[in-house]
Amino acid sequence: MEVLKEEGVDTIFGYPGGVIIDINDELDKTDIRYILVRHEQAAVHAADGYARASGKVGVCLVTSGPGATNTVTGIASAYMDSIPVVVFTGQVPTSLIGNDAFQEVDIVGITRPCTKHNYLVKDPEKLAETVREAFYLARSGRPGPVLVDLPKDVSQSKISFEMPPPPKMNSYSPHTEPHKQQLERAIKLILKAKKPVIFAGGGVILSGAYKELTKFAKKLNIPVTASLMGLGGFPGTDRLWLGMIGMHGTYRANMSTGACDLLVGIGVRFDDRVTGKIDTFAQNAKIIHIDIDPTSIQKNVPITIPIVSDCKIALKKLNKLIEKVDLKEPLKSRPNWLKQIEEWKSTTPLAYEQKDVIKPQFVVEKLYELTKGKAIITTEVGQNQMWAAQYYHFDQPNHFITSGGLGCMGFGFPAAIGAQLACPNKTVIDIAGDGSIQMNIQELIVAVANKLPVKVAILNNRYLGMVRQWQELFYGKRYAATDIEAAPDFVKVAEAYGAVGLRATRPEEVEETIKKALATPKTVFMDFVVEREESVYPMVPAGKAITEMLLA
Amino acid sequence: MTEERKHTISLLVDNESGVLSRVAGLFSGRGFNIESLCVAETLDPALSRITLVTRGNERIIEQINKQLNKLINIRKVIDLTETEFVEREMALIKVRAKEEHRAEILRIVDIFRCKIVDVSPAYYTVEATGSDEKIAAILNLLKQIGIKEIARTGAIALAREAKK
Numbered sequence: 027m028e029v030l031k032e033e034g035v036d037t038i039f040g041y042p043g044g045v046i047i048d049i050n051d052e053l054d055k056t057d058i059r060y061i062l063v064r065h066e067q068a069a070v071h072a073a074d075g076y077a078r079a080s081g082k083v084g085v086c087l088v089t090s091g092p093g094a095t096n097t098v099t100g101i102a103s104a105y106m107d108s109i110p111v112v113v114f115t116g117q118v119p120t121s122l123i124g125n126d127a128f129q130e131v132d133i134v135g136i137t138r139p140c141t142k143h144n145y146l147v148k149d150p151e152k153l154a155e156t157v158r159e160a161f162y163l164a165r166s167g168r169p170g171p172v173l174v175d176l177p178k179d180v181s182q183s184k185i186s187f188e189m190p191p192p193p194k195m196n197s198y199s200p201h202t203e204p205h206k207q208q209l210e211r212a213i214k215l216i217l218k219a220k221k222p223v224i225f226a227g228g229g230v231i232l233s234g235a236y237k238e239l240t241k242f243a244k245k246l247n248i249p250v251t252a253s254l255m256g257l258g259g260f261p262g263t264d265r266l267w268l269g270m271i272g273m274h275g276t277y278r279a280n281m282s283t284g285a286c287d288l289l290v291g292i293g294v295r296f297d298d299r300v301t302g303k304i305d306t307f308a309q310n311a312k313i314i315h316i317d318i319d320p321t322s323i324q325k326n327v328p329i330t331i332p333i334v335s336d337c338k339i340a341l342k343k344l345n346k347l348i349e350k351v352d353l354k355e356p357l358k359s360r361p362n363w364l365k366q367i368e369e370w371k372s373t374t375p376l377a378y379e380q381k382d383v384i385k386p387q388f389v390v391e392k393l394y395e396l397t398k399g400k401a402i403i404t405t406e407v408g409q410n411q412m413w414a415a416q417y418y419h420f421d422q423p424n425h426f427i428t429s430g431g432l433g434c435m436g437f438g439f440p441a442a443i444g445a446q447l448a449c450p451n452k453t454v455i456d457i458a459g460d461g462s463i464q465m466n467i468q469e470l471i472v473a474v475a476n477k478l479p480v481k482v483a484i485l486n487n488r489y490l491g492m493v494r495q496w497q498e499l500f501y502g503k504r505y506a507a508t509d510i511e512a513a514p515d516f517v518k519v520a521e522a523y524g525a526v527g528l529r530a531t532r533p534e535e536v537e538e539t540i541k542k543a544l545a546t547p548k549t550v551f552m553d554f555v556v557e558r559e560e561s562v563y564p565m566v567p568a569g570k571a572i573t574e575m576l577l578a
Numbered sequence: 579m580t581e582e583r584k585h586t587i588s589l590l591v592d593n594e595s596g597v598l599s600r601v602a603g604l605f606s607g608r609g610f611n612i613e614s615l616c617v618a619e620t621l622d623p624a625l626s627r628i629t630l631v632t633r634g635n636e637r638i639i640e641q642i643n644k645q646l647n648k649l650i651n652i653r654k655v656i657d658l659t660e661t662e663f664v665e666r667e668m669a670l671i672k673v674r675a676k677e678e679h680r681a682e683i684l685r686i687v688d689i690f691r692c693k694i695v696d697v698s699p700a701y702y703t704v705e706a707t708g709s710d711e712k713i714a715a716i717l718n719l720l721k722q723i724g725i726k727e728i729a730r731t732g733a734i735a736l737a738r739e740a741k742k
Contacts, residue, residue: 195650196653197592197650320644321644325641
């Protein structure tokens with residue numbers, strides 16, 4: 027407990043069980059806020075949302091066996107998105123480990139490939155030190171989830187306590203400072219480029235490099251695109267903003283990546299959803315890649331200048347280096363390049379047609395308008411996630427919270443609960459699908475019981491829409507296993523839990539519904555009955571180059 | 579894309595339970611292959627040395643090295659293939675020792691500087707050390723006489739020190 031306080035923990039998400047009664051008992055005597063979830067998966071997602079909204083480490087506490095296995099999806103999601111979370115799992119007493127005891131599972135073995143690191147604490151004397159290490163590992167370098175497995179006898183033991191010093195580990199020292207020569211080489215390349223593009227990712231958000239990136243891009247007049255994880259890393263309303271890149275990226279973002287002569291990747295990992303067909307990706311460009319994790323570099327695409335560094339530190343140094351440079355000549359060709367991009371933007375913008383039935387894009391646009399772009403948006407996974415990414419323009423970091431790498435349905439609602447707890451004065455909206463919201467809908471009672479004014483906008487098309495879209499395009503419209511017409515009444519569900527349920531079935535009701543929800547200081551479900559077969563465009567079919575987009 | 583090559587990688591790791599599983603899990607999870615693997619404590623009981631032999635093109639080997647470096651319990655990763663190094667394997671070979679073959683077996687043992695470590699009326703057990711080519715050559719010869727069973731280690735290796 028003392029270590030937790032020292033590490034600045036003020037909130038823990040958890041669910042009790044036999045082997046952690048002692049810990050919960052002690053926890054209850056502290057002023058750390060304990061949020062009792064209704065499913066352990068949601069505890070991790072909530073801690074993840076909390077971590078992303080606050081910039082702190084999210085913390086969970088669950089019991090052994092099923093409690094531990096239920097966290098695996100949440101841990102895997104945090105791992106893929108590099109989110110600092112520490113998960114404490116209970117374990118059977120050390121004397122019983124390996125005996126197939128009641129509620130025993132080898133959670134350290136199970137989570138080895140989806141945690142940054144994990145521990146089984148066998149010696150009470152090592153407990154405090156291990157917990158400190160866990161927090162240090164979770165937040166430093168490329169962040170990620172760390173699991174600490176606590177056998178019952180270890181958490182029951184009474185020992186004299188002394189706060190261990192901040193950990194120093196022989197085998198772990200993240201490389202945060204960029205190589206000076208590499209920076210100089212990068213600057214040379216940047217100043218020579220006629221058609222450069224910056225491609226920002228989650229690393230920009232995680233390292234807090236928003237200001238540095240914005241300064242860098244504006245000073246050099248370079249357009250910026252971002253991966254799903256990088257949204258908010260650069261102002262989404264700036265004239266240099268290209269929109270998101272990739273499978274559902276904007277036309278101009280994908281076209282300019284295809285045409286650019288220099289791509290500056292910052293805090294990205296060139297994931298397959300971004301690159302499309304890998305050997306055609308940015309094929310005319312040299313690539314500078316800044317990332318704190320050396321394994322990200324050269325993993326998927328060949329890099330001209332690799333820079334292993336914390337993004338913020340690297341950008342700060344790059345900004346310093348260009349201060350002294352006369353930019354008049356290097357920036358001479360920029361207006362032509364930006365004009366070309368403007369042309370792509372005006373000929374092929376993001377578009378939909380709002381007729382009699384509510385279009386999901388329209389709902390997201392209205393949400394954007396009525397929250398003035400200032401809400402924290404979480405999403406589920408699928409079409410809802412892509413429309414949120416396309417039509418809500420993020421001007422600030424830490425405001426878009428989504429399961430990017432794992433693509434985990436059921437993420438958004440518990441993440442919104444975590445984000446709301448981290449930022450009580452912000453509007454927090456989960457943009458959901460009717461499919462996703464049903465995975466973790468039980469967390470409604472957690473939002474209600476903790477009086478959290480989380481809003482959920484359900485884009486209800488009675489389909490598992492993203493898969494349906496693939497079926498429409500590539501499987502002859504055979505909608506196998508994706509029609510979920512059999513659905514609960516979401517308004518009544520909300521009301522049954524003590525929340526507020528609202529429904530809009532016609533376009534003219536959308537604005538009113540959102541306004542009402544925003545004015546209600548309670549948990550609100552908004553059920554938007556939308557066009558059933560609306561699809562997300564642009565779309566790059568799997569295996570195609572990102573410049574080969576389907577536009578409608 | 580460069581050609582696939584054999585690489586011998588030497589790892590200094592924390593001597594803790596679970597470390598080997600992290601290394602093995604990394605290889606299986608990311609689709610890299612392990613040709614052989616040897617683990618034993620070093621002079622410092624807190625550390626173990628893992629010698630592993632793998633195969634891949636330059637890009638895969640670069641990934642393997644980086645991913646290994648990323649594991650928290652791994653202190654040091656040395657790709658010996660880039661340096662001068664000595665490498666040894668060992669095999670215990672139980673060979674059928676009929677009267678008429680015994681002289682031939684002893685000759686082979688002598689030529690390859692092996693040892694006979696166990697003798698029974700019907701079998702000799704031969705201990706052979708050397709490079710994998712040498713072990714393969716011995717096996718090839720003894721096979722013609724008749725091998726009952728064998729046990730082999732993977733490679734162990736150390737970098738050569740400077741000659742001056």
